[in-house]
Every structure is written in C-alpha cells, then in structure tokens.
Amino acid sequence: MTLPSQAQVVIIGGGIVGCSSLYHLAKMGCQDAILLERDRLTSGTTWHAAGIVGSLRGSAFYTHVTAYATKLYQSLEAESGQATGYKTTGGLSLATTPASMEELKRMHSVGKALGNESHVIGPQEIESFAPLLRVDDLEGGLWIPGDGQTNPTDTTMALAKAARQLGGRIFEGQAVRRIVTKDGAVCGVETDHETIACEKVILCGGIWSRQLARSVGVTVPVQAAEHMYIVTEPMENVPLDQPFIRDFGAQIYAKGDAGKLVMGGFEPVSRPWQVGGVPDDASFTMLPEDWDHFSFFMEGALHRIPSLGQAGIRTFMNGPEGFTPDNVPVLGEAPGLKNFFVAAGFNSSGIAGSGGAGKTIAEWVLTGETEWDPWEADVRRFEAWHGSDAFMAERATEFVGTVFATHWPYKQLKTCRNLRHSPLKARYWENRPEIGQACFGAAAGWERPLWFAPEGAEPEQAYSFGDQDWWPHAAREVKATREAVALYDLSPFGKIWLQGADALPLLQRLCANNVDVAPGRVVYTQMLNPRGGIEADVTISRPREDGFWMTTGAGLRVHNMDWIKRHQRPDEHVTVIDMTSTYAVLGVMGPQSRSLLSRVSSCDLSNEAFPFATAQEIDLGPVPARAQRVSFVGELGWEIFVPSEFAIKVFDVIQEAGLDLGLAHAGFHALDCCRIEKNFKHWGHDLSGHVTPLEAGLGFALDLDKAGGFMGRDALLRQKEQGLKRLLALFEIMEERPLPLHDEPIYRDSVLVGATTSGGYGPTFDRCFAMGLVTHPEGITKDFLQTGRWEIEIAARRYPLRPHLRAPYDPTGARMKM
Numbered sequence: 001m002t003l004p005s006q007a008q009v010v011i012i013g014g015g016i017v018g019c020s021s022l023y024h025l026a027k028m029g030c031q032d033a034i035l036l037e038r039d040r041l042t043s044g045t046t047w048h049a050a051g052i053v054g055s056l057r058g059s060a061f062y063t064h065v066t067a068y069a070t071k072l073y074q075s076l077e078a079e080s081g082q083a084t085g086y087k088t089t090g091g092l093s094l095a096t097t098p099a100s101m102e103e104l105k106r107m108h109s110v111g112k113a114l115g116n117e118s119h120v121i122g123p124q125e126i127e128s129f130a131p132l133l134r135v136d137d138l139e140g141g142l143w144i145p146g147d148g149q150t151n152p153t154d155t156t157m158a159l160a161k162a163a164r165q166l167g168g169r170i171f172e173g174q175a176v177r178r179i180v181t182k183d184g185a186v187c188g189v190e191t192d193h194e195t196i197a198c199e200k201v202i203l204c205g206g207i208w209s210r211q212l213a214r215s216v217g218v219t220v221p222v223q224a225a226e227h228m229y230i231v232t233e234p235m236e237n238v239p240l241d242q243p244f245i246r247d248f249g250a251q252i253y254a255k256g257d258a259g260k261l262v263m264g265g266f267e268p269v270s271r272p273w274q275v276g277g278v279p280d281d282a283s284f285t286m287l288p289e290d291w292d293h294f295s296f297f298m299e300g301a302l303h304r305i306p307s308l309g310q311a312g313i314r315t316f317m318n319g320p321e322g323f324t325p326d327n328v329p330v331l332g333e334a335p336g337l338k339n340f341f342v343a344a345g346f347n348s349s350g351i352a353g354s355g356g357a358g359k360t361i362a363e364w365v366l367t368g369e370t371e372w373d374p375w376e377a378d379v380r381r382f383e384a385w386h387g388s389d390a391f392m393a394e395r396a397t398e399f400v401g402t403v404f405a406t407h408w409p410y411k412q413l414k415t416c417r418n419l420r421h422s423p424l425k426a427r428y429w430e431n432r433p434e435i436g437q438a439c440f441g442a443a444a445g446w447e448r449p450l451w452f453a454p455e456g457a458e459p460e461q462a463y464s465f466g467d468q469d470w471w472p473h474a475a476r477e478v479k480a481t482r483e484a485v486a487l488y489d490l491s492p493f494g495k496i497w498l499q500g501a502d503a504l505p506l507l508q509r510l511c512a513n514n515v516d517v518a519p520g521r522v523v524y525t526q527m528l529n530p531r532g533g534i535e536a537d538v539t540i541s542r543p544r545e546d547g548f549w550m551t552t553g554a555g556l557r558v559h560n561m562d563w564i565k566r567h568q569r570p571d572e573h574v575t576v577i578d579m580t581s582t583y584a585v586l587g588v589m590g591p592q593s594r595s596l597l598s599r600v601s602s603c604d605l606s607n608e609a610f611p612f613a614t615a616q617e618i619d620l621g622p623v624p625a626r627a628q629r630v631s632f633v634g635e636l637g638w639e640i641f642v643p644s645e646f647a648i649k650v651f652d653v654i655q656e657a658g659l660d661l662g663l664a665h666a667g668f669h670a671l672d673c674c675r676i677e678k679n680f681k682h683w684g685h686d687l688s689g690h691v692t693p694l695e696a697g698l699g700f701a702l703d704l705d706k707a708g709g710f711m712g713r714d715a716l717l718r719q720k721e722q723g724l725k726r727l728l729a730l731f732e733i734m735e736e737r738p739l740p741l742h743d744e745p746i747y748r749d750s751v752l753v754g755a756t757t758s759g760g761y762g763p764t765f766d767r768c769f770a771m772g773l774v775t776h777p778e779g780i781t782k783d784f785l786q787t788g789r790w791e792i793e794i795a796a797r798r799y800p801l802r803p804h805l806r807a808p809y810d811p812t813g814a815r816m817k818m
Contacts, residue, residue: 003171006197008032009365010189011204012176012212015046016152017343017350018204019159019170020358026166028366033168036191038175041160042153043283044206046350048319049152050229050262052244052255053352054091056111056118056144058103058407060743060755062328062353063114064372069355070146073155080165082158085151089243089256092129093142094304096249099406101139102465103248105795106741108142112793113745113755119143120796130245132237132305149244149255152351159358175280179216185338186216200339200365207322209330209344210387211277218334219387220379222345223396224273224320226287228294229264231257233312250300251404260314261305265297266348270400273320275393287318321348325386325395327402329353331361331377335562341365342379347403369531373690380559385445391416408463409741410450410669412441419445422491423584423647427655428665434655435665439470444555446492449667451477465795467737468761470669475763477666478673481590481633482764484662487654488587488671490639491647494557495579496550498564502572503548505708507540510567512693512710514703515540515548522613522628524701526693527563528712532719533689534696536560537681541615541628549615551628551639556683567711584647588654589637591815592661597627597638599657605638612817621653631816633674634809676769677762679730679807685742685758686728686771694719695773696728726773727780728757731792731801732808733768737761738794740770747798748774748788756792764809770801 009025011018014037025033037043055067073086095101108118121143123135129143160170179201180188188197203220205212213220242256252265273287291298294316302309324330324345334340343361346353356372363370375381385391398415419442428438428449436452439459451473453459462469480486498507507515513525519542527536538560539551552560557580564576588597594605603610603618610616615628626641642650655663681687681696693702694716704713704720733740740759745752754774762769770792776784782805790801810816 001169001171003174003191003194004034004196005194007034008198009034009200009202010196010198011035011202012189013037013044013204013206014041014170014172015044015204015206015350016042016156016159016354017206017346017357019156019163020354021202021204021343021361022168022170023159023163023166024358024362025366026163026168028362030366031167035168035170036174036176036189037170037172038280039283040172041170042156044208045319045321046152046156047284048286048317049351050253050255050264051150051152051351052253053086053148053150054144054244055147055352056107056116056142058107058110059376060110060114061372061374061376063111063116065356065360066349066352067114067116067146068359069352070148072355073148073150076155076158076162080158080162082154082161084155084158086148086155088146088148089241090129091144091147091246092126092243093144093246094126094248095139095141096137096247098139099465100248102795103406104140104142106465108796109745109793110743113743113752117144117146129243132307133245134304134306147244150351155351176212179212179340181216181337184336186340200341202341202343202361202365204343206344207278207320209322209342210392213334213342214387216337216340218337218340219382219384220330220342220344221325221382221386221392222322222330223275223392224278225323225396225400226271226273226318227264227321227348227400228290228297228316228318229262230294230313231315231317232261232308233314234259235261235307235311237307246404247300247304248404248406250297250304251401252297252300252304254301254305261308261311263297263301263308265300266400266403267293267296268401268405269397272393272396275389275396278320285320287320289316289318323347323396323399325399327399329357329377330379330382331357331374332364332379335380335558338566373688375684375688378559380562381555383444383558385419409465409739410441410461410468411463412461417442418447421447422489423644424489424491424651426648427651434659438667441668443492444557446554448492449489449665451667451669452665465739468739471761471763474667474669474673474761477664477670478763480662480664481635481666481670481674483591484664485588485590485592485596485658486664486666486670487658488589488666490585490587492554493580493585494552494554494560495583495641496552496557496561497547497577497579498550498574499547499577500574501546503546503574506564506568506572506574507548508706508708509710510564511540512702512712514706515542517542519544520614520616522615522630526698526701528693528710529689530712530715532692532712532715534683534687534691534693535563535689537683537687539628539630543615553683582644583641584644586640586642586647586650586654587637588640589631589633589635591636593635593637596654596658596661596663600653607818620650623650623653625650632680633671634678634680634807634813635815636818672760673763676758676760676771677764677807677809679804681728681771682758691728691773692716692719694724695726724780725777726775728771728773729785730804730807731770731772731790732765732804733770733792734800734802736799737766737768738797738799739768740792740794744770745793746772746774746801747791747793750789762808
C-alpha cells in the first residue's frame with residue numbers, strides 16, 4: 001500500500017492508543033484517517049504491557065474511560081474477526097490498613113454514581129475468590145466483577161483490523177521525522193519517504209511523545225520509567241479464571257496467565273529511562289534484569305502469595321512505560337498549535353485506558369465535543385516547564401510510586417518543589433509570631449500558603465480521610481476573615497492583559513456577560529463553548545477603553561489564554577499578554593479591611609467612592625497599586641495588584657497597620673472554606689465545558705440580550721425555553737463531618753440523582769458541605785430540591801443532606817457590598 005500525499009487525519013504511533021484512535025475515527029465515519037508507525041504495531045510499550053483491564057478508578061472521567069474498555073473488548077473479537085484474549089475475571093483490590101480500606105470504600109461509592117458494580121468484602125470473601133492469598137492481615141477489599149484482562153498485542157491487532165475494515169489505513173515502518181506547521185496550525189507530516197498534507201494530527205507516540213511534541217513547541221510531559229514484572233512457571237493453585245489482584249499495601253499487582261502468575265508493581269522510588277530523549281530505534285526494548293530493585297515487590301508478594309516462594313520464574317520483564325507528572329494521561333488539542341491533538345502518557349494503564357481514550361480523542365477531533373468531561377486529562381493543564389528534562393528526571397522518581405500509594409485528600413508531591421515563588425514567601429519563612437509559619441502547597445508550580453501554624457505548632461500536614469489536622473488553623477483564619485481582617489497571598493492567580501482596537505469585540509463575542517462597561521468597572525463572567533458549556537470562569541476589569549485585565553485560577557492560565565487565542569480572528573487587532581509573574585496579588589479581606597487600607601492609602605475607599613465590582617489605581621504607602629473590590633471569600637475586601645518588586649513593601653505596610661485590627665494571615669485552605677460557605681463555584685471541579693451557567697446557578701452573570709450575542713447564547717436560550725433538567729446545588733451534610741471530595745453519589749428518596757463536584761469544611765457552621773450536579777428528567781424545581789429525603793454516600797455509608805437554594809453564609813451578599 002502506497003503512502004498517500006494527503007489525508008484528513010494523521011495518527012502518529014501504532015500502539016494500542018493509536019490503533020484505538022484510528023478505530024474510533026473510522027467508527028464515527030471518518031474515511032480519510034491514516035496511522036503511521038515508525039516500526040511495527042505494538043513495538044513501543046504495548047507489547048510488554050501486563051494486559052490488566054480494571055474499570056474502577058478514583059475519578060469520574062477515568063472510570064468512564066476504563067469501564068468503556070471492558071465493554072469494547074468483550075465485543076471486539078466478534079466485530080473484527082481477530083482474537084483478543086479478553087476474558088472477564090473480576091478484580092480484587094486489597095486493603096491492609098484502615099486508610100486504604102477507606103479509600104477503597106470511597107472508590108466503591110464513586111463507582112455507584114457512575115453505574116459501575118463493585119462490592120466491599122471482608123477477608124474471608126477475598127479468600128473465596130482467590131484461595132492463593134494470605135488474608136489474615138487484611139482489613140478487607142473491593143470485588144469488581146466486571147474487570148478483566150486481555151492480550152495487549154492481540155487486542156491492538158483486533159483494533160487495527162476493525163479500523164481497516166471501516167476504512168482506516170495503517171502504514172508500518174514509517175517514522176514521522178517532522179510535523180509541518182503553518183500560521184499556528186499543523187498542515188502535514190514528513191516521513192523518510194513522503195510529505196503528507198493533512199488537516200489534523202493526533203500524537204499517540206507513547207514514550208516518544210515528549211520529544212516529538214517539543215519539536216513544534218508543545219509540552220507533553222511523558223517520561224519513560226522502568227517497569228518490572230515477572231511471569232512464573234505454571235503453578236498448581238492458579239486457576240484459569242484467576243481474578244487479578246491489587247495489593248496497595250505492598251504496591252503490587254498479580255494476574256493469572258494460563259496457570260502461571262504475572263506479578264509486578266509500582267515502587268516508591270522509581271527510575272526514569274532516557275530522560276534526554278528515547279532513541280528512535282528503541283523497539284521492543286527489554287531493559288536489564290535487576291533483582292535487587294525488584295526485591296521490594298518480591299518481599300510483599302511472598303507475604304501475600306506464599307506459594308510464590310515455590311514457583312519457578314519463567315520471565316523477568318523490565319520495559320519502559322510512559323508516566324506523567326500527576327499520573328493522569330495527556331489528551332486533547334494542544335495549546336498554541338491548532339489541529340494538533342495528543343493522546344499519550346497512560347501511566348502503565350494504557351491497555352485499560354486506550355478504549356475510552358480513543359473514543360474521546362476521536363470525538364474531540366471530529367466534533368470538538370466529548371461525551372465525558374476530560375479536563376483532568378487535558379494537555380492544557382501543563383506549562384512549558386513541566387516538559388523540561390530536569391523536572392521530568394526528578395519528578396519521575398516519585399510519580400510511578402503514586403499509582404498504588406494512598407491517594408490522600410490534599411496530598412502534596414515532594415519532588416521538584418520550590419519552582420515558583422511569590423515575592424511574599426520570604427516573609428512567610430521568617431517565623432514571626434504575628435504571621436505564623438506557613439504550611440506550603442504547590443499549585444501550577446507556585447508555592448503558596450495552605451495554612452499558618454501559630455507559635456508552638458508545626459507547619460506540617462498529616463494526611464487523613466477524616467477530620468483534617470489543619471481544620472482548626474483554617475477555622476481561626478476564617479474567623480478572622482469573617483470578623484476582622486485577613487491577608488491572603490493570591491499572587492499565583494493567572495493575570496492576562498488584552499489590549500487593542502478589537503479587544504472589546506473579541507471579549508464581547510466570547511463572554512456571556514456584557515464587558516462593554518465604563519472604565520473602572522469589574523465584570524464577573526464566563527466564556528462558553530457552542531453548547532453553552534463553561535470554558536472559563538473569570539473576572540474582567542476595564543482600566544481603559546482598549547484594555548482589559550482578566551484574572552483566573554492559577555492552573556487555568558494556559559487553558560484560558562489558549563481559548564482566547566483560538567477564537568481571535570486573523571483580522572482582529574488584539575494583543576494577549578500573560579502578566580502572571582509580573583504582578584503580586586494581596587487579598588485584604590474582612591469587615592476591617594476598609595479601616596486597614598484607609599490607614600495606608602490617601603484614596604477614598606468609602607462605599608460611595610469605591611463601590612463593589614469596581615477597580616481603581618490607589619497608593620499604599622509609597623507604592624502605586626491597582627485595587628479591585630471583589631471577593632471570593634464573601635466579605636468586604638480588595639484584591640491588590642502590585643508590581644512584584646513592590647510586594648514586600650506593600651506587605652510590610654499592611655502588616656504594620658493591621659496589628660491592632662486583628663489582622664491574620666490566611667492560606668488557600670481558608671479561602672476554599674470561605675468559598676464553599678458562600679456557594680461560590682470553582683472551574684475544573686464544579687464548572688466545566690459540560691455545565692452551563694444556567695445549570696450552575698450563574699444566570700445573574702449572563703446578558704442574553706447584549707448586542708451581537710455571544711458564543712453559546714443560542715444553546716442557553718434553548719435550555720431556558722425547555723427548562724432545566726440538571727442543577728448544580730450546594731448540600732450541607734447533617735450528621736458528623738465526613739469529608740466529601742468529588743464524584744460521590746447523591747440520592748433523593750433512595751434514587752440516584754447525581755454526584756458531587758467538590759466538597760469541604762465550613763468552619764463557620766462546623767459542617768461539611770458538598771456541591772453536586774443533580775438531574776431530574778421532569779425538570780428541576782424549587783419543590784424538587786426542598787422536598788424528599790436527600791443523602792450522600794461517602795465510603796459506602798450514607799449521610800443525610802440539606803439542600804441550600806442560597807448560600808448558607810450571608811445569602812444576600814450584603815457583607816461584600818457594605
């Protein structure tokens with residue numbers, strides 16, 4: 001078969017992810033997609049994968065992705081005529097500690113919200129499913145009957161064959177040497193033999209993805225690391241239907257293989273491979289055996305599977321696998337390069353993840369929409385430094401071990417920290433009693449205070465699924481915010497400056513609210529996709545006629561800038577500049593904030609002179625600053641933007657002036673506590689491209705009548721006319737203080753009606769709250785919310801809920817506007 005000179009879509013990489021992408025493109029009717037494999041299909045990492053297909057994960061998106069694979073692989077052999085080796089064996093996840101048992105119960109509840117079957121079981125039931133296991137020291141486990149295993153090579157070949165039958169074309173021995181771009185978009189690829197013009201490219205290059213993407217200025221932080229497993233000789237006590245096993249305490253997995261046992265794991269300190277770039281000819285790579293390194297797994301496996309001690313070892317496999325900095329795949333259209341898509345970095349779960357990932361990327365490429373919200377895997381969550389060799393080399397020693405480690409709430413990784421600092425960090429390290437010692441956490445590489453330890457307390461966070469040890473400290477900070485004044489370091493906020501003759505038309509087209517306001521006004525708004533889903537949740541101020549200042553979340557800067565630039569027309573004169581590192585931001589919040597700032601500023605900060613939702617240039621001591629009167633904590637307050645070099649001076653001026661007013665320093669945990677008490681939503685958790693402003697209760701931020709309309713308006717008008725079937729609501733948990741995180745099921749009169757999107761502690765009420773998206777096909781009404789018996793399930797236990805139609809704290813918003 002001769003290489004074509006052009007194609008609609010070119011897929012780079014012939015592993016299982018690439019073949020799944022081709023199959024799903026063809027399944028959706030794309031008759032002009034080709035796949036280029038530099039060597040032979042499966043020759044990267046697919047060929048040595050263990051073949052486990054586990055369907056239940058810790059999040060909604062990835063559970064959808066993997067559960068879809070269990071269904072796809074069951075029917076693939078009949079569709080393609082190619083044997084896959086897939087069989088449903090069920091899966092056992094084992095807990096050796098109360099904490100790991102709690103995590104399994106939480107996964108069980110998440111699965112319920114998504115229609116995924118699992119059962120919490122005890123040691124005796126575990127032994128009945130897998131008699132080869134030692135169970136006397138187990139807390140319990142999770143039985144997932146729909147899980148299975150497959151032959152990775154055969155399954156890939158079945159996907160490839162089915163894709164060909166549907167019109168897809170595959171070319172082996174065709175290495176892509178260059179991705180061709182023009183005017184900020186891909187337009188072709190070059191191989192050793194042909195230049196192929198194309199409309200879109202999907203990079204499914206596995207462990208080669210980072211270096212190939214880097215060649216066109218795109219960050220795809222996938223790093224190869226050694227991954228080891230053994231295959232035993234046949235064992236008498238391994239049945240043909242042996243379920244696969246995950247022992248999170250020992251960080252090992254095991255599965256049956258025609259009477260043999262496959263055993264491997266994810267070690268706490270792993271070894272990256274070829275950080276500087278994977279060689280082009282690294283096909284079917286087997287790395288040297290290393291029994292010393294593997295001894296970590298053997299010790300745990302011999303304890304859990306005693307008969308393994310009498311088994312012979314047939315194969316020691318050590319092959320490279322691709323991992324990402326947060327153990328989540330990289331999917332989607334790359335920022336800064338139109339029509340360049342990525343599906344890579346599956347963290348040793350590519351066989352399970354490829355089914356749903358191929359479906360998702362095909363939907364993205366052909367329609368611009370996806371069935372499941374993919375934000376957690378979106379390539380735009382990363383920044384350029386994530387792809388550097390030095391970062392990946394250090395982070396790679398840690399991220400492999402996090403696959404099976406306990407996934408604690410609020411957990412912070414330890415490697416490659418202290419990359420980005422607010423100018424104020426120097427003050428937080430000084431251990432001054434009036435400030436306290438900050439416990440730092442990282443967001444988008446920024447070190448930011450999570451909470452402050454008072455004198456005598458250590459700024460260290462102990463992890464737990466229950467009451468958090470930092471709750472009393474955050475409660476103290478919230479109390480100061482509510483009753484006096486608190487200082488928040490908000491410098492990690494993304495700050496984007498838009499300027500030019502066409503800045504207003506561009507923003508008016510993208511924003512659902514009217515940003516054509518007088519200079520000095522601040523507008524809260526969303527940017528929507530054509531379906532009406534929220535692609536960005538931002539604050540925009542207008543310092544001058546042709547200039548706009550946009551503030552967004554720390555980890556959303558790349559995503560939001562990309563959204564703006566993708567929709568900027570070629571003839572529009574707009575400059576979009578990232579100002580994030582140029583300015584520090586100090587949040588001065590609380591009923592005493594006006595008194596404090598009036599002591600250090602000559603400007604009139606009265607409500608009449610400086611009303612809510614406005615911005616002004618003010619002085620703070622000798623420093624000029626820009627102040628916005630907005631609040632994410634629900635109190636009177638200002639966000640103060642100062643050039644970074646002045647930040648320490650402004651901090652000192654505010655600190656000295658606020659001592660007798662009860663000034664406290666507050667961290668991001670307190671900020672989150674305040675926002676959930678105020679029913680303020682967070683993009684990436686509560687808000688997404690799959691939720692509209694009407695569903696999110698943000699109708700007040702819409703201007704459906706503004707001249708010229710805006711993207712997504714027609715979808716909102718249709719939804720308004722038809723009535724809401726879904727609503728994002730706030731719920732108060734009425735018994736105890738179980739910690740909701742996300743994706744927990746919500747019931748009304750024992751009927752599953754939705755799932756949580758985020759949750760947290762409200763210290764003002766000493767209660768936990770959860771936001772949740774609930775569905776009612778007959779329409780969401782006030783009566784529907786206020787009647788019925790509402791419950792949430794957390795870790796296999798149900799708790800009563802009280803829905804809140806308005807914020808439990810200051811429902812009218814009067815305190816922000818006083």
